[in-house]
Amino acid sequence: MDIRKITMFGGTALLVVGLLLAPSWQASGKLRQGHEMYKTHCASCHGDDGKGVKGVKAATLNNEGFLKIASDEYLTASIRNGRPAGAMPAFDKKTIPDEQAKYIANYIRSWRPDITPLPLTNDPVVGDAAKGEAQYKLLCAACHGQNAEGGIGTALNDAGFHASASDQFIMKSITMGRPGTAMIAYPDSPDINNIVAYLRTKAAAPAEAKEDAKATEAKK
Numbered sequence: 001m002d003i004r005k006i007t008m009f010g011g012t013a014l015l016v017v018g019l020l021l022a023p024s025w026q027a028s029g030k031l032r033q034g035h036e037m038y039k040t041h042c043a044s045c046h047g048d049d050g051k052g053v054k055g056v057k058a059a060t061l062n063n064e065g066f067l068k069i070a071s072d073e074y075l076t077a078s079i080r081n082g083r084p085a086g087a088m089p090a091f092d093k094k095t096i097p098d099e100q101a102k103y104i105a106n107y108i109r110s111w112r113p114d115i116t117p118l119p120l121t122n123d124p125v126v127g128d129a130a131k132g133e134a135q136y137k138l139l140c141a142a143c144h145g146q147n148a149e150g151g152i153g154t155a156l157n158d159a160g161f162h163a164s165a166s167d168q169f170i171m172k173s174i175t176m177g178r179p180g181t182a183m184i185a186y187p188d189s190p191d192i193n194n195i196v197a198y199l200r201t202k203a204a205a206p207a208e209a210k211e212d213a214k215a216t217e218a219k220k
């Protein structure tokens with residue numbers, strides 16, 4: 001190769017690299033903003049790496065089972081709705097504008113770029129709530145509370161949880177579990193449909209969820 005060809009090749013290569021990097025430079029700016037917002041508003045409870053904070057009870061966000069089912073919509077809805085029973089504030093658009101909420105979601109996702117969330121439908125899960133209650137008491141109440149008010153596990157009567165989570169999200173949380181936490185995976189079965197139907201009857205109004213949480217605190 002003569003020198004002219006090499007220079008041309010080099011120039012083209014630089015141009016290509018430049019074009020490839022431009023969008024990712026932009027993306028990394030957004031990622032940085034997402035990280036900043038996350039540090040300011042979320043890290044005190046969820047940990048800077050999403051793996052939690054010692055002594056603070058909040059779901060682990062940097063979790064394979066979670067990231068596999070949490071769409072950006074779920075993440076941004078969680079930011080808006082908060083978890084009144086679990087002390088997570090609901091962030092309004094003044095505190096976290098929509099665009100910034102998306103950057104936070106991107107930042108959360110950047111912990112595990114190998115994971116693309118499953119496309120979950122909004123199809124309702126149909127089940128028998130009365131049967132589900134019996135199964136819930138047997139399998140879940142020890143960790144999530146007799147009345148779904150929470151314990152070792154998250155409060156499943158939380159108004160914010162019910163507002164953010166689709167039936168399919170709840171279903172998959174149960175059948176896929178949250179590896180590395182106390183939440184094991186339960187095999188897909190009609191029992192699980194019944195439990196989801198039961199949990200939907202426990203969607204407490206925010207005030208009621210708070211009372212339940214207080215009652216649980218008092219018992220501890």
Ligand code: HEC
Pocket residue numbers: 038041042043044045046057058059060061066074075078079083085086087088089091104150153154155
């Ligand atoms: C004051 C503590 C606190 C802060 C601040 C907080 N959270 Fe939470 N968050 C919680 C708790 C507690 C839960 C789980 C509810 C439970 O444990 O009962 C939760 C749950 C969640 C969930 C649902 C997880 C799941 O397993 O479905 C998401 C998503 C989430 N938080 C994201 C965020 C983001 C993003 C921010 C910042 C914008 C944030 N949280 C700020 C305490 C907090």
Ligand code: HEC
Pocket residue numbers: 058059060061063066136139140141142143144152153154156161170173174178181182183184186195
């Ligand atoms: C040994 C304790 C334990 C048992 C038993 C258990 N869970 Fe959990 N569950 C947890 C913990 C802990 C978490 C939160 C994990 C984390 O940090 O992300 C969780 C998370 C969940 C979530 C996600 C909640 C959210 O905020 O998004 C759902 C839904 C759930 N469990 C339902 C159930 C159901 C239904 C059963 C019974 C079939 C059950 N769990 C049994 C401990 C348990």
